[in-house]
Amino acid sequence: MFRRFRLIALALPVVAGCYTNETLDPPDLSNNNRLFTRFVAIGTSISAGLQSAGINDSTQRRAFPVLVAEQAGASFSRPSLNLPGCPAPFTNNVTQARVGGATASGCTLRQTPIPYHLGNLAAPGLSTPDLFTNIGSPTSTYERLQIFFLGGQTPWNAVKAAQPTLLSIEIGSNDVLGAVTSAPDPGDPDSVTPYPVFADNYTKFADSVATLNTQVVAFTIPDVTLIPYTSRGSTYWCLKTGACGFPAQFPPTVTVDNNCAPNAAIPGSKGDSVLVPWTIGVAGLLRASSPPFTPFALDCSNTLQVVTPAEYAYVRNTTDQMNQLIRDQAALHGWAVVDVSQILAQLQVQDGGIPAFPSLAAVPTGGSINFGNWFSLDGFHPSSATHRVVADSMIAVVNRFFATEIPAVP
Amino acid sequence: MRRSEVCFALAAALLLARPAVSHAQGYGVYEQGACTMGRGGTAAARPCADASGMYFNPAGIAGLPTSGSLGGTVIMPFTTWSNDNTQIQADFLSKAYPVPNLYFVAPVAKRYALGFGVYVPYGLTTEWDKETFEGRFLGYKTSLKAIYLQPTAAAQFGKFKIGAGLDITHLSVDLERKLDLSQQFAAPGVTFGMLGIPYGTDFADANITGSAWGVGYNLGATFDLTKQVSLGVRYLGRQKVTADGGEAQFTQDPTGLVLTAGNPLGFPAGTPVDALLAPQFETGGSLVTQGVSTSIRLPNQLVMGVAVTPVKALTVMFDAQYTWWEVLDEIPLDFEILPNQSLVLNDNSVWTWRFGAELLLNKEHGTVFRGGFIFHEAAAPDQSVIPNLPEASRNDYSVGFGTRISKTFYIDAAYMLVDAYNRRGRTVALEPGGPITNGLYFNAGANLVSVTLTATF
Numbered sequence: 001m002f003r004r005f006r007l008i009a010l011a012l013p014v015v016a017g018c019y020t021n022e023t024l025d026p027p028d029l030s031n032n033n034r035l036f037t038r039f040v041a042i043g044t045s046i047s048a049g050l051q052s053a054g055i056n057d058s059t060q061r062r063a064f065p066v067l068v069a070e071q072a073g074a075s076f077s078r079p080s081l082n083l084p085g086c087p088a089p090f091t092n093n094v095t096q097a098r099v100g101g102a103t104a105s106g107c108t109l110r111q112t113p114i115p116y117h118l119g120n121l122a123a124p125g126l127s128t129p130d131l132f133t134n135i136g137s138p139t140s141t142y143e144r145l146q147i148f149f150l151g152g153q154t155p156w157n158a159v160k161a162a163q164p165t166l167l168s169i170e171i172g173s174n175d176v177l178g179a180v181t182s183a184p185d186p187g188d189p190d191s192v193t194p195y196p197v198f199a200d201n202y203t204k205f206a207d208s209v210a211t212l213n214t215q216v217v218a219f220t221i222p223d224v225t226l227i228p229y230t231s232r233g234s235t236y237w238c239l240k241t242g243a244c245g246f247p248a249q250f251p252p253t254v255t256v257d258n259n260c261a262p263n264a265a266i267p268g269s270k271g272d273s274v275l276v277p278w279t280i281g282v283a284g285l286l287r288a289s290s291p292p293f294t295p296f297a298l299d300c301s302n303t304l305q306v307v308t309p310a311e312y313a314y315v316r317n318t319t320d321q322m323n324q325l326i327r328d329q330a331a332l333h334g335w336a337v338v339d340v341s342q343i344l345a346q347l348q349v350q351d352g353g354i355p356a357f358p359s360l361a362a363v364p365t366g367g368s369i370n371f372g373n374w375f376s377l378d379g380f381h382p383s384s385a386t387h388r389v390v391a392d393s394m395i396a397v398v399n400r401f402f403a404t405e406i407p408a409v410p
Numbered sequence: 411m412r413r414s415e416v417c418f419a420l421a422a423a424l425l426l427a428r429p430a431v432s433h434a435q436g437y438g439v440y441e442q443g444a445c446t447m448g449r450g451g452t453a454a455a456r457p458c459a460d461a462s463g464m465y466f467n468p469a470g471i472a473g474l475p476t477s478g479s480l481g482g483t484v485i486m487p488f489t490t491w492s493n494d495n496t497q498i499q500a501d502f503l504s505k506a507y508p509v510p511n512l513y514f515v516a517p518v519a520k521r522y523a524l525g526f527g528v529y530v531p532y533g534l535t536t537e538w539d540k541e542t543f544e545g546r547f548l549g550y551k552t553s554l555k556a557i558y559l560q561p562t563a564a565a566q567f568g569k570f571k572i573g574a575g576l577d578i579t580h581l582s583v584d585l586e587r588k589l590d591l592s593q594q595f596a597a598p599g600v601t602f603g604m605l606g607i608p609y610g611t612d613f614a615d616a617n618i619t620g621s622a623w624g625v626g627y628n629l630g631a632t633f634d635l636t637k638q639v640s641l642g643v644r645y646l647g648r649q650k651v652t653a654d655g656g657e658a659q660f661t662q663d664p665t666g667l668v669l670t671a672g673n674p675l676g677f678p679a680g681t682p683v684d685a686l687l688a689p690q691f692e693t694g695g696s697l698v699t700q701g702v703s704t705s706i707r708l709p710n711q712l713v714m715g716v717a718v719t720p721v722k723a724l725t726v727m728f729d730a731q732y733t734w735w736e737v738l739d740e741i742p743l744d745f746e747i748l749p750n751q752s753l754v755l756n757d758n759s760v761w762t763w764r765f766g767a768e769l770l771l772n773k774e775h776g777t778v779f780r781g782g783f784i785f786h787e788a789a790a791p792d793q794s795v796i797p798n799l800p801e802a803s804r805n806d807y808s809v810g811f812g813t814r815i816s817k818t819f820y821i822d823a824a825y826m827l828v829d830a831y832n833r834r835g836r837t838v839a840l841e842p843g844g845p846i847t848n849g850l851y852f853n854a855g856a857n858l859v860s861v862t863l864t865a866t867f
Contacts, residue, residue, distance in 0.1 A: 115609060
């Protein structure tokens with residue numbers, strides 16, 4: 001009997017040994033010292049991944065925060081929108097055709113299951129006055145789309161709830177871009193967030209973020225006058241007259257006033273300081289170039305057609321002021337900073353640069369207006385290639401600032 | 411979409427959580443007496459002489475003098491949850507839960523004995539922070555009490571004892587949980603989550619309570635093979651407890667969400683989401699106080715034990731217990747207004763292995779030292795390891811002592827450390843395409859302290 005008991009006792013370790021402690025299955029964050037444990041991005045349509053005037057899961061997965069998170073090995077959920085999108089991206093910016101035949105007002109729902117922890121809190125149209133309220137600018141893109149991205153939370157509340165260990169803040173573009181893209185009045189100063197308002201909101205947000213015990217990477221605001229959404233008035237004048245060293249290319253149905261000329265060609269003209277949105281200039285050119293050949297006249301003093309020199313100066317000066325505030329706040333709170341002007345400078349000299357005037361070569365055969373390698377079909381949202389460049393720039397800054405070893409995007 | 415078209419099916423989110431009763435293997439209260447707890451729960455072959463035997467083996471009360479035992483065990487559970495992706499951790503609320511027991515036995519003639527016991531063999535409470543714990547939508551507080559009233563009779567025929575008890579069971583359940591707006595339907599086939607409402611948007615606090623009576627039985631027998639060796643077997647019958655008078659109460663929680671212009675619900679900019687939800691909590695809404703009924707089966711148990719006294723002062727014991735947890739395959743929940751649900755549990759029937767020893771230190775005072783070790787297999791499959799009870803296989807280690815403190819009174823005391831294995835589990839409802847587990851329950855277990863005072867007349 002005693003022998004049997006000993007046998008039973010010996011069996012105990014065997015029984016117990018059949019069970020082991022199960023383990024946590026966390027992402028491998030070894031290249032960033034777990035900095036990306038809860039990586040959260042707050043920002044505009046750029047961070048959200050909007051391209052070609054639309055957004056869906058296909059464009060969202062190409063957004064730079066997603067790429068950075070992938071390189072860091074981080075879990076980073078996005079508010080994935082079903083195809084074709086909300087709204088669907090352009091497949092042709094001339095015909096305005098969109099993915100899946102969708103319309104500009106069409107909107108698909110979020111994919112399920114919805115993520116437990118949302119990393120990408122960026123929302124198209126977000127500007128600094130929206131950071132602490134949902135009802136600030138009732139007709140903006142942000143107002144229309146924010147429920148799909150932030151679900152009725154204010155951006156600040158969403159950030160706070162996400163408990164970030166690393167937060168990227170890419171905000172400010174919409175505070176100035178609205179002036180350039182304003183359809184009824186390009187350059188409308190009223191579409192620029194007044195600097196004091198921007199300063200108040202950004203500072204309040206920075207102070208709030210400082211309470212979260214999170215590391216931060218802040219992005220400066222791009223010079224929106226450099227994006228191919230606009231071309232200079234002088235470029236139009238040169239292409240019309242052939243007076244700038246290349247042949248005239250516009251048809252007779254297009255006229256360009258001499259007030260669009262470069263100052264070097266006609267003293268007193270300010271075409272170098274006038275910006276013409278493609279939605280007005282190129283659209284007018286295309287209408288004048290094909291039946292019924294509707295004449296198009298570009299007048300660089302017509303504030304409803306162009307961003308005037310005064311408006312241009314106001315946008316640039318305000319952007320400079322805002323960027324200085326971002327750098328000051330970053331220095332105050334110990335944030336890393338990604339200087340977007342350096343990214344734009346890189347894009348200007350790489351892979352064809354940023355075109356001074358979009359390519360219309362594909363238009364006669366039914367193709368789109370092309371804004372080069374770096375911008376999508378709407379002329380101001382970055383292409384997938386640019387997102388990779390932005391991601392690498394952020395990775396470089398993070399590696400330098402936080403002593404991490406995150407590899408560049410392949 | 412108009413206000414009247416905003417509908418609530420409340421389907422999955424309300425009731426995907428399993429009730430705590432299904433996890434009694436993990437947090438079942440086998441500690442119904444300090445004596446038995448000290449020796450690792452081994453009692454089938456040689457129950458303690460303090461009348462608690464009517465639970466561990468009803469045959470054990472045969473031959474006892476008139477006596478009564480009053481005791482209790484304080485259970486202090488602990489568990490930490492860690493989410494795989496966010497690494498956010500949360501702990502059980504640190505609380506102590508008392509579980510009392512009372513037994514009385516009286517001999518009748520020479521061979522027979524009658525007894526009556528009140529004990530709580532199934533009882534647990536798990537509590538997490540109701541505001542911040544990510545699993546609060548499955549349950550931030552789960553409480554179960556199964557109070558057994560057991561009249562018992564036993565008889566002794568030489569080396570053979572038999573006993574039987576009738577278990578009259580009062581079962582009460584309290585499930586408290588938050589409701590997540592993102593999981594509710596804003597329109598047929600469209601959840602609020604699909605409209606962008608973030609996961610984990612508390613909009614209601616649900617409290618589901620119910621109680622009912624059930625009847626079962628507890629049978630046992632012991633046989634003294636020799637003076638040194640005893641054998642025992644005990645069988646606890648399964649019960650089906652049907653609760654028809656339960657109640658579900660709902661309290662609206664403010665979301666603070668505000669709709670923007672152009673929102674897909676078609677409401678004006680600035681509309682508070684809470685205002686849209688408020689009618690659901692009023693007469694005619696889905697989330698008014700309503701009746702709920704369910705039936706729960708408490709599983710049958712078979713315990714087989716052997717006790718050996720190799721030397722005069724030492725007794726070593728071994729019990730093997732098999733519990734038919736598979737009877738808990740699903741639990742129906744029928745609401746008065748909300749759609750009926752059926753909770754799929756799929757627990758597994760499992761073994762528990764108990765090893766115990768008792769060393770007599772002082773014969774005059776009956777002073778003994780006890781020790782024990784238990785290994786429990788986990789009954790819950792991976793997908794059922796949830797905040798209501800994060801069950802895992804576990805090792806228990808116990809020590810105890812007993813001594814006479816007067817001619818009438820004898821005291822037993824014991825301590826047990828429950829050391830659970832780390833177990834993967836979840837804090838979110840199962841969804842098609844979603845993970846079965848999303849994190850780890852670790853540092854799990856409990857400290858138990860038990861004291862029993864026995865009076866012999």
